[in-house]
Each structure stands twice: as structure tokens, then as C-alpha cells.
Amino acid sequence: MRVLVKLGGTLLESSAVKSSLAAQIVRAASEPGVELVVVHGGGKRMTRFLAERGVESRFVNGLRVTDEATLDAVVKVFAGSVNHELVAALQAAGGQAVGLSGIDAGLTEAEQLSPELGAVGRVVRARPELLHLLTANHYIPVVACVAGDSRGNIYNVNADQMAAACAAAFGADRLLFLTDVDGVLDAEKRLQPLLTVGACEALIRDGVAAGGMQAKLESAISALRQGVGEVRIAAGAAPRVIERLLGGADPVGTRLAEAAIQ
Numbered sequence: 180m181r182v183l184v185k186l187g188g189t190l191l192e193s194s195a196v197k198s199s200l201a202a203q204i205v206r207a208a209s210e211p212g213v214e215l216v217v218v219h220g221g222g223k224r225m226t227r228f229l230a231e232r233g234v235e236s237r238f239v240n241g242l243r244v245t246d247e248a249t250l251d252a253v254v255k256v257f258a259g260s261v262n263h264e265l266v267a268a269l270q271a272a273g274g275q276a277v278g279l280s281g282i283d284a285g286l287t288e289a290e291q292l293s294p295e296l297g298a299v300g301r302v303v304r305a306r307p308e309l310l311h312l313l314t315a316n317h318y319i320p321v322v323a324c325v326a327g328d329s330r331g332n333i334y335n336v337n338a339d340q341m342a343a344a345c346a347a348a349f350g351a352d353r354l355l356f357l358t359d360v361d362g363v364l365d366a367e368k369r370l371q372p373l374l375t376v377g378a379c380e381a382l383i384r385d386g387v388a389a390g391g392m393q394a395k396l397e398s399a400i401s402a403l404r405q406g407v408g409e410v411r412i413a414a415g416a417a418p419r420v421i422e423r424l425l426g427g428a429d430p431v432g433t434r435l436a437e438a439a440i441q
Contacts (some may be wrong), residue, residue: 181314182207182425183351185342187358188220190415191261193324195269200357203421204319205274214314217269217276217321218345220338221261226371228256238390241390245298245335253298255381258282258323276319281326281336284309287344289326289334296400300334302341305348310357339398354397354407355424357415362433373434394437396435403437410435 184204190196208215225266226236226242229252237244245253258280271275281287281302286309289300313320324338327368337355346354363371366387372379381398382388388396399410411424413432423429 180212180275180353181216181349181351182355183216183342183346184357184421185338186217186219186265186415187356188222188261188338190357191219191221191265192223193416196416198272200415201265201268201272201274202329203419205269205272207421207425208274208317208319208387214311215319216314216345216349216351217265217319217389218309218324218338218342219261219265219321220324221257222338224261224366225252225256228252235367236414239293240295240351241394242292242296242337244321247298250298250333250335253325254333257335258325262321262323269321271395274319275317276321277313278321278323279309280323281305281341281345282333285327286310286322287326287336287341288328290328290338291332291334291399298332298334300328300336302326302336302344305344305347307345307350310345310349315355320439326358329340333423335399337394342399343398343402343405344409346402346407350406351402352408353425354399354402354410355421356399356410356412357420358391358395358412359414359416360392360412361414361417362412362431363388363396363435371433372430373436376403376435376437379435399435403435 325343
């Protein structure tokens, strides 16, 4: 089974949560037949890093406007400190982790999303060969949400979109979005244990799913339509969350599928 775990940056702010998730990831990756990739964000760390240097963070439709100074910070924070600290946590948990960005070996190629956003990119293609090489040899790839293009440009990519693109290229059976909420809620704030693509689109259309959750659902829909078998959205701080998401006997969070299944 191929699994991609996307870790929200908020989860990585807590050393205890990060250590717990690292141990869970290592256990899951050590199971026979499991190949596992990690993609991570780090937006809160980025905002602090910029603020400490007198740079105000600006957002358009939830995406960080990325000028030259911000792009330099993106590389330093996402592909640098956040990535390496997570790799170190996985190593401490007994895993063999390798820190990467989408630039490495052309893992993801991006193009500019909009001139008003600057160096914000959307992934247009992904090459999974490096992921297959590493996972086949029992390494855990840890991918920061930074991508490049054939002309040497570097782009800041939304971490949910990066996860969906990598999951589809990797041929993931499961894509797990671990975040700081319990899952997807309806208009009455009730947790939805199962949603189809159509139901997700309705939540977005009706304005129930907005901001970060809208981004997750849009990325989940993209992944499902590109062949990812199943997507889960759950609280990363929940006890044994990865084991529960992969095992299926102890449901947690929201399961998303192309069509209704039981």
C-alpha cells in the first residue's frame, strides 16, 4: 500500500505532537508492503520568520503573496528549518528519512499561478521516480512545498496542492491530510464521516467549506480524480491517528471518495 501523509504546519509547532506523529509515521512505514511519503507545510513559522525581519505577510484568496524577499524566506523556512527538523524527528523515532523539496530531481514542476501573487506556483506535472526509488529502499521521503521549473525559477506552492500532486504521481492508495481540526464539518458544525466528491463540491459552493478547508477539499478532489484511492482529513493530534486512519476499524476524521461507498 502506498500512503502519502500531509502534515499541516500548525501540527509541527508542537514538539510533542511532532514527536508523536514522527513515531507513528515510522511505525506505519515499517509495516510490510507499506511505502510512505510525507509532505509538509509551515505557514505559521514562515509568518513569524518574516515578521521578525519586518516583512508583512500578505494573502490573496488564502495564498501568500511571494515577492523576492518572501521567496528567499520560503526556501530557508520550508525547505530548510521546518523540513530538517521534521527529518530529525523521524530519525529520532528510528526511521530513515530524507529531506527533499519539489525541486529535487524535478520531483514537481510548477508554473506561476498569477502575476499578482508573485512567485506562487501551481504544480503542472510531477515525476515520482525519486519517491519510488527511496521508498523501495525503505527510506521516508519528506517533501517541502517548494517547486521549480525548467528555466530555474523557484515557486512557493500550497502544501495541500503539493500533497495532491505528489500523491497522484506516486500512485497513492491513501492520502492523509493531518490538520488542526477533527475533519470536515457541515453547516451545523457536525463532523461528516464520509463525503463524496459531489458533496465536497456542494460544501464549497455553499460557502460552508472556506479558507483552509476549501483548499484541502479542492486538493482532495483533484487527487481522487487523478486516481488516488481514498483521502482522509483528520486531527493530527488525535491519539494513534495514523494507525486508525490506515486500519479502518476505529474510524476518525472524514473519509472522501469519488463516489458513495460503504
